[in-house]
Amino acid sequence: NAGVTQTPKFQVLKTxxxxxxxxxxxxxxxxxxWYRQDPGxxxxxxxxxxxxxxxxxxxxxxxxxxxxxxxxEFSLRLESAAPSQTSVYFxxxxxxxxxxxxxxxxxxxxxxx
Amino acid sequence: xxxxxxxxxxDSYEGQEVNITCSHNNIATNDYITWYQQFPSQGPRFIIQxxxxxxxxEVASLFIPADRKSSTLSLPRVSLSDTAVYxxxxxxxxxxxxxxxxxxxxxxxxx
Numbered sequence: 134n135a136g137v138t139q140t141p142k143f144q145v146l147k148t149x150x151x152x153x154x155x156x157x158x159x160x161x162x163x164x165x166x167w168y169r170q171d172p173g174x175x176x177x178x179x180x181x182x183x184x185x186x187x188x189x190x191x192x193x194x195x196x197x198x199x200x201x202x203x204x205x206e207f208s209l210r211l212e213s214a215a216p217s218q219t220s221v222y223f224x225x226x227x228x229x230x231x232x233x234x235x236x237x238x239x240x241x242x243x244x245x246x
Numbered sequence: 247x248x249x250x251x252x253x254x255x256x257d258s259y260e261g262q263e264v265n266i267t268c269s270h271n272n273i274a275t276n277d278y279i280t281w282y283q284q285f286p287s288q289g290p291r292f293i294i295q296x297x298x299x300x301x302x303x304e305v306a307s308l309f310i311p312a313d314r315k316s317s318t319l320s321l322p323r324v325s326l327s328d329t330a331v332y333x334x335x336x337x338x339x340x341x342x343x344x345x346x347x348x349x350x351x352x353x354x355x356x357x
Contacts, residue, residue: 137289168347175333175347176290191345223289231345232278232337237289 135159137238139224145244146214154209154241156224164227165207166191166235167199169220176223182207183230214245250336250348257354264321266351268334271315279310279317280335284350290333293319321353329355 140155158165164183168176168191178191182201196218198210207226211218221242225235251269258264270279278297282290294301296308296317307320321328331352337345 175350177347178345181345225289232280234280234292234295235282235290237291240287240289 137224137226137236139222139238139241141241142239143242143244145246146211147246148215150214151210151212152214152243153211154222154224154243155206156208156238157206158224158226158236159205160226160228160236161204162226162228162236163204164230164233165201166225166227167197167207167209168223168225169193169218170223170240171220179209179222181231211243214243216245219243219245250334250346252332252334252348252351254349255352255354257356258324259356260325261323264324264328264353264355266319266321266332266353268317268319268336268348269315270317270334270336270348273314273336277336279308279314281306281308281317281319282333282335284331284333293332324353324355326355326357329353 137158166181167179170176177193179197180199182188185201185204188199200208221240223240224238227233227235280295281293283293284290294306294308298310301308309318331350333350334348
C-alpha cells in the first residue's frame, strides 16, 4: 500500500516549457487535491476533484490545468511555465469530500528558470 | 480571501505541554478545523480534526470555543521528534476556494 505517489520528484524547466505532474493513490479515495507550497509559506489549493471527471478551482488555479483520469490518478499540467510557478507541489487525497482527512504525497520540487 | 493566522514560531522543552493557536475569524458554519504536521521535505501529515468544543486522540487535543473564531492544538509532553511545522486548515464547505491553510507555526523542541 503505497498511499499517494507523485512523479517526478524534481524537475527543472525553462520559461515557456510545458510539463505534467502525475499523482496516483491506491487507497480508493474519492477526492484528490493539488497544492503548491512556496518557500517558508503554507500550502495553497490549486485544484480539487471530488470524483472522476469533475474538477473545481481552488485558491490559485491560474496557469494550471488538471485532469482526473480515473479514480486513482489526478494530473496537474503547466502549459507554459513561468518563474512564479517555482514551488513544491503536493498531491493529496481523501476518502470523502472537502474537509475530510487528507493524505499527502511526498511532493514534486519544480524549478522554472 | 480570509486569512488564517498562527504564531510564526514557538520553542519548548521535552516533556512540556505545547499549545498552538490558530485564528480564523471568517470561519463558515459548515467548515471543519484540521491540524497537520509537516517535517522538512515531506508532505503534511494529519494530526486531528474538529468542529466544536474539544476533541482528543492519542497524540493531541483540539480546543474550539463556542464562537469557533479560533482553535488551539495541544500537544502533551512533547519530544524532540515533535519538532516540525504545524498548520491548521479551515474548510469543508461547498466552496473549494475557501479551503485555506494557516500560515504555519514552526515548533522547536529542545532537550
